[in-house]
Amino acid sequence: MLPGSADLAAIWLTLKLASLTTVILLIVGTPIALWLSRTRSWLKGPIGAVVALPLVLPPTVIGFYLLLLLGPNGAMGQLTQSLGLGTLTFSFTGLVIGSVLYSLPFVVQPLQNAFAAIGPRPLEVAATLRAGPWDTFFSVILPLARPGFITGAILGFAHTVGEFGVVLMIGGNIPEKTRVVSTQIYNHVESMEYAQAHWLAGAMLVFSFVVLLALYSSGKARSAWSGA
């Protein structure tokens, strides 16, 4: 049996979620990575560890705390309610917030490695050539860290596409709102629709392989990820 409209909706939602998450992560992750790569503050260790937490925590743990935080009794939930926005749990916005946290290390770490590899010298050179800090960021740091940005974007996107636990915990399984490919596969399996599950699971497998193949075939991007 071919994939139905619910499957296509899930694929569309997944792509939308991953794209939005990646864009937000590149914007949010850049200053964090820049700070982590330059600072000598004692906070570097703790902040670095917090950023890396999603690498080791079960997604359900992140999802659980987010549920409490964003829910009607959580601090964020109280805030959004007082602003008349309702609660963000079981909404697409909530999913985006969860995904950003969940995929944060996959973007921050390649960027941090790329920034660290640049070293202080090009920035000093730029300063002696009259470039101010913002000018230096756009004319020197950004082009030199490009492999890191490519790696970070690919990994952030792919990792978001592959998330399941966090989505289930804070997004639930609402069609066209929070139902992404991974949860749709789960639905199919629960309802014994193995043919449909095959379609989606196979597509995910091929997608993931292609992404990783692209990543590992590009020497520059790979070195930014491994920090070599």
Next chain:
Amino acid sequence: MSVRIEARLKVNYAEFALDVDLDLPGRGVTALYGHSGSGKTTCLRCIAGLEKAADGYIRVNGEVWQDSANHVFLPPHKRPLGYVFQEASLFPHLDVEGNLRFGLKRIAEGDRRITLQQATSLLGIDHLLSRAPDKLSGGERQRVGIARALLTSPRLLLMDEPLAALDAQRKSEILPYLERLHDELDIPLIYVSHAQDEVARLADHLVLLSDGKALASGPIGETLARLDLPLAMGDDAGVVIEGSVLAYDAAYQLITVQLPRSQLSIRVSHSALAPGKPLRFKVQARDVSLSLQPDAQSSILNRLPVTVIEEIAADNTAHVLVRLDADGSPLLARITRYSRDQLQLAAGQRLWAQIKSVALLA
């Protein structure tokens, strides 16, 4: 507007302290000379603002760049300076022209005093414009780095051992370009180096740094000839004299160089040079011997009447260093203690200095 560079800097790091009070001429080449760890690079980085001296006052030709007493600190990108690093540090994502234009395009057109064309021909890099930095030799990279700094039309040029990373051949490839800068541009240059030959060749003013302190600061000829400085120790001790070409003897291919403000001259083998051309040469202390008579029965070409000023112990007990005056120009002689006793040297004594070899520095 005073044409001077004042820098009072105090830096206190855990393992290193710098405490200098420099008053440098606002034109020509000033060398910050010293061993590694003497603080010369820290000095330069503080002047550039790349490091912030905890307690500092920097004024360049009338403009205050730092005054910590009044919380003034101009960030490096707001200081009209050019900086040449030890490694050329070209931007790898830009080709040579992109590197050169990086600084140039950030200077308002009205403030530009040198064109891309002028800079590239001054440093002989016209043919390299479209090359990537990693396709250049070390010497070419450094020349691009110098041109890139010049193109910001700096009011002060700072160079941190620009030749240290190069082999002898590349060094001799770049030195003539640095001399051209010195001769053709009116930009004061502070040049950090631990190589005495570079300093002797380029510098007009010498600051001797040791352990974060300035032991001496003065015109190069005077400073190199001072016996109270560690410069006089070691094999390299000698003086630098800036004379001018007097005549050329085509038959023997010798030029006669007149000592400054003096009737004395020396002769040295060289191709023809125009009379009047200033020429810098170095006489090493170990190449100067002393004699009581103008002994003409010898192959030594240059004999000058000199007066003994003072003598000090050399770096080993068999030798002494003697400071001499040759009609206004300082000379150093490194002789054995035995010879000193034979000649019965005393301050004010007049005798003859025989100069075994003279090194032209240009």
